[in-house]
Amino acid sequence: MVAESARKFEALEAQAQRLMSVFTKAGYEAVAPAIIQPADVFLDVVGERLRARTYVFTDPDGSELCLRPDLTVPTCRLHLERHPEADVEARYCYNGPAFRFQPGGVTAAHPREFRQAGIEYFGSSSREEAESEAVRLTLEAVRAAGLESFGLRIGDLGLFQALLDAIDMPDRWRARLRHQFWRPDAFHEELARLTRDPADVLHDLPADLMSRMDPANLARSESAVAAYLDEQGLELIGARSVREVTQGLLSAAADAAAEPLSSEAADLIDAYTKVKAPARAAGARLEDLMNERGVAIEAALEAYQKRLQLLIDSGIDPALIEFSAEFGRNLEYYTGFVFEIVVPELGTGSPVAGGGRYDGLLKAVGAREAVPAVGSAIHTERLLSAIDGGEA
Amino acid sequence: MSGSLVFAVPSKGRLMEQTAEALGRAGLVLRKTGSDRGYRGEVEGLEGVEVAFVSASEIAHYLKSGQAHLGITGEDLIREYIIDADKRVELLHPLGFGRADVVVAVPACWIDIRKMAHLQAMAPAFRRTHERRLRVATKYTNLTRRFFQSKGVSDYRIVESLGATEGTPASGAADIIVDITTTGATLKANGLKVLDDGVILRSQANLVASRVADWSDTARAARHQIVARLKG
Numbered sequence: 001m002v003a004e005s006a007r008k009f010e011a012l013e014a015q016a017q018r019l020m021s022v023f024t025k026a027g028y029e030a031v032a033p034a035i036i037q038p039a040d041v042f043l044d045v046v047g048e049r050l051r052a053r054t055y056v057f058t059d060p061d062g063s064e065l066c067l068r069p070d071l072t073v074p075t076c077r078l079h080l081e082r083h084p085e086a087d088v089e090a091r092y093c094y095n096g097p098a099f100r101f102q103p104g105g106v107t108a109a110h111p112r113e114f115r116q117a118g119i120e121y122f123g124s125s126s127r128e129e130a131e132s133e134a135v136r137l138t139l140e141a142v143r144a145a146g147l148e149s150f151g152l153r154i155g156d157l158g159l160f161q162a163l164l165d166a167i168d169m170p171d172r173w174r175a176r177l178r179h180q181f182w183r184p185d186a187f188h189e190e191l192a193r194l195t196r197d198p199a200d201v202l203h204d205l206p207a208d209l210m211s212r213m214d215p216a217n218l219a220r221s222e223s224a225v226a227a228y229l230d231e232q233g234l235e236l237i238g239a240r241s242v243r244e245v246t247q248g249l250l251s252a253a254a255d256a257a258a259e260p261l262s263s264e265a266a267d268l269i270d271a272y273t274k275v276k277a278p279a280r281a282a283g284a285r286l287e288d289l290m291n292e293r294g295v296a297i298e299a300a301l302e303a304y305q306k307r308l309q310l311l312i313d314s315g316i317d318p319a320l321i322e323f324s325a326e327f328g329r330n331l332e333y334y335t336g337f338v339f340e341i342v343v344p345e346l347g348t349g350s351p352v353a354g355g356g357r358y359d360g361l362l363k364a365v366g367a368r369e370a371v372p373a374v375g376s377a378i379h380t381e382r383l384l385s386a387i388d389g390g391e392a
Numbered sequence: 393m394s395g396s397l398v399f400a401v402p403s404k405g406r407l408m409e410q411t412a413e414a415l416g417r418a419g420l421v422l423r424k425t426g427s428d429r430g431y432r433g434e435v436e437g438l439e440g441v442e443v444a445f446v447s448a449s450e451i452a453h454y455l456k457s458g459q460a461h462l463g464i465t466g467e468d469l470i471r472e473y474i475i476d477a478d479k480r481v482e483l484l485h486p487l488g489f490g491r492a493d494v495v496v497a498v499p500a501c502w503i504d505i506r507k508m509a510h511l512q513a514m515a516p517a518f519r520r521t522h523e524r525r526l527r528v529a530t531k532y533t534n535l536t537r538r539f540f541q542s543k544g545v546s547d548y549r550i551v552e553s554l555g556a557t558e559g560t561p562a563s564g565a566a567d568i569i570v571d572i573t574t575t576g577a578t579l580k581a582n583g584l585k586v587l588d589d590g591v592i593l594r595s596q597a598n599l600v601a602s603r604v605a606d607w608s609d610t611a612r613a614a615r616h617q618i619v620a621r622l623k624g
Contacts, residue, residue, distance in 0.1 A: 043549065044524070044525060044549065047525075047546055047547070048537055048540065048541075048546065048548060048549065048550060049537075049541065049546060051537075051550070052534075052537045103475055103476075105476075172513065175513075175516060176512075176513060179512060179544070179546070180544055183544055186544040205503070205504070205506075206503070209503075225503070228503070229501055229503070234500050234501045234503070234583070235500075235501065235583050236499075236501050237499045237501060237561055237562045237583045238499040238501070238502075238561045238562070238564075238567055238568075239518075239522055239564065239567055240499070240501075240502060240518070240567075244517070244518070244521060245501065245502060245503060245504050247517065248502075248504030248505065248510075248514055248517075249503065249504045251504075251513070252504060252510075
């Protein structure tokens, strides 16, 4: 890691002030959540993927701690400390360091220590308004810092979810497709499997046991499984009960009994994931696609159009906005609308800012119910280098 | 000793014995030298080679940092401890001993789980019922993450385990494990089974060269000698 020059420090400080002043003027309260976070809560929420990039350590007292890999989860925790019921609408902004191990090596665009400036907006029931507010403020901030040319990439997991809901299939398959959404190759493999052999598990399962199971009668099936384990001399170890194993077997049996996903449905999902176009054209394309196939996802399409209109009304040039159905951002806590600000100097692999909706996160860190939440974070070193013309 | 080739070999256990045997068969006889409490040595009749006796996992670090030019250690340790292994080291020759498979094993009573994909399918229900993610005990955290990611399994937490990993599902410290096995007998005795597609790596001892060490002409020449004799 290159030593930070005094000039860069001052430039980053001055830039941070400009960014924060946009946020605070818009009514966002400046907060400074803890840099050192309890590893357990954090890692349970972000998953192993980000954990592999998180600096985790044990303090002399034996507590497992980590250096925060982003400020979103710490801000959620701060909000819950103040409002354990998470029943208050709140807008926060921050500027501070975050830390990530860089498996590809440390570079100027991928430092292991960087500063994020960002906003989080909790508890707003006006979904598209809150989303467009996050985009508008983020753009206003990077412009105030001096960024002139950039592109805005948007994606919408809400549309994808609505599409899956509108197609007839068991809920488990929806969960499988949703899960693989982040990995395009695995996703298409899963899609192909559902049209071919949705239960590639069953022929591995003991036929004599399966014939003794009764999907309509969990207790009876459970006894059959217990008897089978006994016969086979398989001791029940670990956290899962006989009932859980039974439910697993019944799910597999249900998959086997279900009609495979129709090739029309798979084609539609595939066609959807390929939609990538300027936001207005994409909206029209999505509507055509759904009309052609007779699939009704009006509410999600309306939300898309409403959000787009709000963005345009706030002065964003629609030609700069590109929609990509496959774009989901690679942090798995996002649940709906997502966006990134990209500049040609750094490319799409190194966005200068990004954010979106993550309605499940507050619940994951301790709130009783899911809470609407939208936010965004600016990678301030990248922003500075983009403004300086790609110089690190 | 500047310019010499540093050759790191295992300092203890079965791996040390097998290494000495394999090298001996190839006409490379190791001899400890000096007063350095037996951690240094030479290869009889071979100039320009300095032997370092270190633990098998330490050998991976020596090769990664270029402290050693050549080393003999398990591929599992190379892949676990060197994240960009293909950039930093080169596996020159498998040696046919120290064989062990790194595998994903789950309780044998989980008759509904046979493949990695089933783990992912089961994970949401598990999380709902137990209010936590599935826990995976292992000392191979990097291998585990990479493999689980390649299989699209993400709903899990690693619990680091430095010994008796195979006992963690029964004790409740973890739900499943990633560990090495040779015959599978220990896994079976602990009520575990290997998933059908759960073999992460078929490992064995390898002659490994560091790509980042300082290769002098002397070191290069010594390397050719050692490789030629071992490949026979």
